[in-house]
Amino acid sequence: MSGRRRSQLTGNDILGEMWEVIGNRVQNPREGSYINSLLRDPKGIDRVLEKVGEEATEYILAVKNGRQREIVMEAADLQFHLLVSLKAAGIEFSSVLDELESRRR
Secondary structure, X not given: OOOOOHHXXXXXXXXXXXXXXXXXXXXXXXXXXXXXHHHOOOOOHHHHHHHXXXXXXXXXXXXXXXXXXXXXXXXXXXXXXXXXXHHHHOOOXXXXXXXXXXXXX
16 A cells, blocks of 8 residues: 555545456465455356345445445445456456546546
């Protein structure tokens, strides 16, 4: 984290770090890695997409029920699994950021 405290990181920094870790696990698989277990599952991308759907549903229910802590936790889970699904689909995270940037204009 190059000496910066977590509270000083922006959303892009944290998501960028996560993206790098995901890419590192693809390039350098580790035994017991959750990321590797998702990406190497015999069901292929379907397994990753199941997790995205599961986390999206859990997020929706947390918001609907007004459970603040669960909303935060499920939003984090959803972001993580979304990044894993992008990697599985061969899409660069920078492409998503570029798309968001283009919408800001």
